[in-house]
Amino acid sequence: MTLEKPTTPFAKDLVLIGGGHSHALMLRMMGMKPLEGVRVTLISDVSHAPYSGMLPGFIAGFYTYDEAHIDLRKLCQFAGVRFVFATACGLDLENKRVILEDRSPIGFDFVSINIGSTPNKVDVAGAEKFATPSKPVPNLLEKWEPIVADEKPAKAIIVGAGAGGVELSISMKKRMEPHLDVEIVHSGDEILETHNPKVSEIFREILEERGIEVHTKERVTEVREDGVVCESGTEIKGDHVFWVTNASPPKWLAESGLKTDKRGFVLVSQTLQSVTHPFVFAAGDVATIEGMPRPKSGVFAVRMAKPLWKNLQRIFADRPLLNYKPQKEFLSLIGTATGKAVASRKLLAWKSAVMWKWKDHIDRKFMRKFSDLPKMGDAADDAHGKVTKSDEGSLPEVLKELRARSQMRCLGCAAKVGSSVLSKALARIREEHGETNALSEFDAGDDAAVFTVQSGQQMVQTVDYLPALVADPYDFGRIATLHCFSDIFAMGATAHSGLVTALLPFGSDRVTEETLFQVLSGMIATLEDSGAKLFGGHTAEGDVLALGITCNGTIAPGTELKKGGIKRGQVVILTKPIGTGTLFAAEMRLEAKGRWIDNALESMLRTNRVPAGILRTHGATACTDVTGFGLIGHLLEMLKPSKVAAHFDMTALPILEGALETSAAGILSSLHTQNAVAANGIVNARNFATHEKYPLLFDPQTSGGLLASIPAENRDACLAELAAMGVDAMCVAEIGELEDADSPIVLR
Numbered sequence: 001m002t003l004e005k006p007t008t009p010f011a012k013d014l015v016l017i018g019g020g021h022s023h024a025l026m027l028r029m030m031g032m033k034p035l036e037g038v039r040v041t042l043i044s045d046v047s048h049a050p051y052s053g054m055l056p057g058f059i060a061g062f063y064t065y066d067e068a069h070i071d072l073r074k075l076c077q078f079a080g081v082r083f084v085f086a087t088a089c090g091l092d093l094e095n096k097r098v099i100l101e102d103r104s105p106i107g108f109d110f111v112s113i114n115i116g117s118t119p120n121k122v123d124v125a126g127a128e129k130f131a132t133p134s135k136p137v138p139n140l141l142e143k144w145e146p147i148v149a150d151e152k153p154a155k156a157i158i159v160g161a162g163a164g165g166v167e168l169s170i171s172m173k174k175r176m177e178p179h180l181d182v183e184i185v186h187s188g189d190e191i192l193e194t195h196n197p198k199v200s201e202i203f204r205e206i207l208e209e210r211g212i213e214v215h216t217k218e219r220v221t222e223v224r225e226d227g228v229v230c231e232s233g234t235e236i237k238g239d240h241v242f243w244v245t246n247a248s249p250p251k252w253l254a255e256s257g258l259k260t261d262k263r264g265f266v267l268v269s270q271t272l273q274s275v276t277h278p279f280v281f282a283a284g285d286v287a288t289i290e291g292m293p294r295p296k297s298g299v300f301a302v303r304m305a306k307p308l309w310k311n312l313q314r315i316f317a318d319r320p321l322l323n324y325k326p327q328k329e330f331l332s333l334i335g336t337a338t339g340k341a342v343a344s345r346k347l348l349a350w351k352s353a354v355m356w357k358w359k360d361h362i363d364r365k366f367m368r369k370f371s372d373l374p375k376m377g378d379a380a381d382d383a384h385g386k387v388t389k390s391d392e393g394s395l396p397e398v399l400k401e402l403r404a405r406s407q408m409r410c411l412g413c414a415a416k417v418g419s420s421v422l423s424k425a426l427a428r429i430r431e432e433h434g435e436t437n438a439l440s441e442f443d444a445g446d447d448a449a450v451f452t453v454q455s456g457q458q459m460v461q462t463v464d465y466l467p468a469l470v471a472d473p474y475d476f477g478r479i480a481t482l483h484c485f486s487d488i489f490a491m492g493a494t495a496h497s498g499l500v501t502a503l504l505p506f507g508s509d510r511v512t513e514e515t516l517f518q519v520l521s522g523m524i525a526t527l528e529d530s531g532a533k534l535f536g537g538h539t540a541e542g543d544v545l546a547l548g549i550t551c552n553g554t555i556a557p558g559t560e561l562k563k564g565g566i567k568r569g570q571v572v573i574l575t576k577p578i579g580t581g582t583l584f585a586a587e588m589r590l591e592a593k594g595r596w597i598d599n600a601l602e603s604m605l606r607t608n609r610v611p612a613g614i615l616r617t618h619g620a621t622a623c624t625d626v627t628g629f630g631l632i633g634h635l636l637e638m639l640k641p642s643k644v645a646a647h648f649d650m651t652a653l654p655i656l657e658g659a660l661e662t663s664a665a666g667i668l669s670s671l672h673t674q675n676a677v678a679a680n681g682i683v684n685a686r687n688f689a690t691h692e693k694y695p696l697l698f699d700p701q702t703s704g705g706l707l708a709s710i711p712a713e714n715r716d717a718c719l720a721e722l723a724a725m726g727v728d729a730m731c732v733a734e735i736g737e738l739e740d741a742d743s744p745i746v747l748r
């Protein structure tokens, strides 16, 4: 037992739901001072969270998307926190699990909720169909962007005249002048009712100046395609209806058994813990502090970050929690969309350009916290080691035991994960996936799997091994399975079965079980789709999460697609854009935008099974999948045995969003240098050395696309069928006579 072992094991799971203002700030604090021994996971339905203070300015066109949004993926990368791109839709409080839409639940020891609120429109006929609520913001922007792009004369109706509704109205008007008319419909007696009368008066004047008509004391009872109908019978015509009324929480909070206030917001004590379930914390709009209700405002969400962080640190350290007392009065700065802002507090109402400058300064300073992340070296890594045994104790107790255990960890076969962890994870898999075919022969209990290959079929076998390149173990299970089975599909074979070796970071039994459950769950979902079964496997403790998958496939003899089958007169089709190597290298350095990674993951999570079938029906004679050696490396593997040359079209080469930026910034995968030796196989490489796409020719791909040769006359039909199935394929090369056997590629 002399091998180097990691220092701090993971003993507990903290799950954060929603990347609202409180969690975003807390993540930054965590990056500076990680929670030792705690594995933190953020579940978020967006990778870029809008900052409420700049949202109206963004709508008005004063700020760019990146200036007004917090890149949560990047922030998590900085904080050493797992980012899970998913939507929470329930809580299983008994088993301490977060229920997610379209994927397996995630277990926790403590959970914190910061999911904000959405405008309340439940009882209004037609609102669901015809009105766009101001939240979730991505949906608002999806509606708003085409209006901006169209520049057609139109009328927008804003329902609600609180600060949000008024700011949105003047911002929309400002951005779309002179094309957009705006009218406000408000059920109250006065606009901005929660502010002092002077503030209301100032905004009345501003709205009048801008030609924005305001209908007060009008309650909307129906929304139609062409406008709204009010309780009084008044009909107001309009092309777009935006809903900016009082905040409301999602129903699943109350349905999960948490005690809520009358409106359904989680009722918390001053420690920000649920009054009924102390292992649940909540902050921001979604929380109401018992006996201290406050307006639902970003100001409070921001203020709650520090007390939330302090109390989470304390609860894990087994120390008494602190009470947070939200202030009663606070200063609001409301923009006028003309370079001025109105300051509002108690009886103060002051409109001036200085106030806008101040607001702009405060907001930009706030956002710089997330864009200029301090370089922390390995601080996060140091604290996020691994280890645990008795899960029920406090964090310090469990960590103490784990540290001791970590020094005694045995290697060899004793490095296996305990059988109870494995059986619990498998039981959860069955609970989650039901009687899945993918697991049907898993539990035979024998030493090895025995299976019969259908008569007239041959076995195709391959093995691959991947350390986790994404923080979400479920997605990693899916990507690893797709990546490994891609070899089977490239051969033109049908997936049959797989065996897995899972390397799991040393941690408490509960933490390890959760990791195993998540990776296996992702694997099973993918195998199910591929028609393959998991026959067995092996687990071991390791430094990083990794999966090795042995894949079996079947094929009729003589029908396999080999690399060396390219013929003259054919064309080469590539079925996925490239760039994952540079993008994930950039993500590690906090240089990739979250949405670039979302997009790359979407591509990596696409199966090669479907395109493989289509390529075959269009006469493919050779095929491979593009992985670690990069596009040129794999193309050379095909061209050399085929004894043909490829005229490669640089213009047609599809590239993942952001990959040109990251490679231009010199951020390349650590394998890139070795892959670039393949440039020897390109006749005219020098002429293209400064081409923006050139470095990407050698970029190693994870779960990359297929590269296949088909008869040139089938190109259009094949591309059309691939496109119809949602495959982002391009024809990247034409095959010709070989002139130089060492350099069979000509770029053009």
Ligand SMILES: Cc1cc2nc3c(=O)[nH]c(=O)nc-3n(C[C@H](O)[C@H](O)[C@H](O)COP(=O)(O)OP(=O)(O)OC[C@H]3O[C@@H](n4cnc5c(N)ncnc54)[C@H](O)[C@@H]3O)c2cc1C
Pocket: 017, 018, 019, 020, 021, 022, 023, 043, 044, 045, 046, 049, 050, 052, 053, 054, 055, 056, 086, 087, 088, 089, 114, 115, 116, 117, 134, 135, 136, 163, 164, 165, 167, 168, 244, 283, 284, 285, 286, 296, 297, 298, 299, 300, 301, 302
């Ligand atoms: C137009 C407009 C302008 C505003 N301007 C201001 C202002 O200038 N100042 C101010 O203080 N307040 C303002 N507000 C109010 C402010 O937006 C909210 O009070 C504030 O955003 C609440 O912050 P939060 O941290 O609670 O949640 P949010 O900022 O709403 O963040 C919640 C996050 O959780 C995510 N999420 C939601 N549901 C789920 C789920 N089920 N699973 C996973 N993730 C989920 C969301 O995508 C979001 O990223 C404005 C509101 C509007 C509509």
